[in-house]
Amino acid sequence: xxxxxxxxxxxxxxxxxxxxxxxxxxxxxxxxxxxxxxxxxxxxxxxxxxxxxxxxxxxxxxxxxxx
Numbered sequence: 875x876x877x878x879x880x881x882x883x884x885x886x887x888x889x890x891x892x893x894x895x896x897x898x899x900x901x902x903x904x905x906x907x908x909x910x911x912x913x914x915x916x917x918x919x920x921x922x923x924x925x926x927x928x929x930x931x932x933x934x935x936x937x938x939x940x941x
Contacts (some may be wrong), residue, residue, distance in 0.1 A: 877907040893918040902939040907932050
């Protein structure tokens, strides 16, 4: 579950660290909240967008990590 403070560009760095440091299971599911459309976030290439929705100003998404 990743819900960093908005407008501080923390989500991409947090996701990159999770991936590069090996802190996720190979088949992990990752939930994110952001102010930006999930498909535009530039998250790790092996994360597949499973579902995305919007509630007010919050864009939320569920990602599945692939090998």
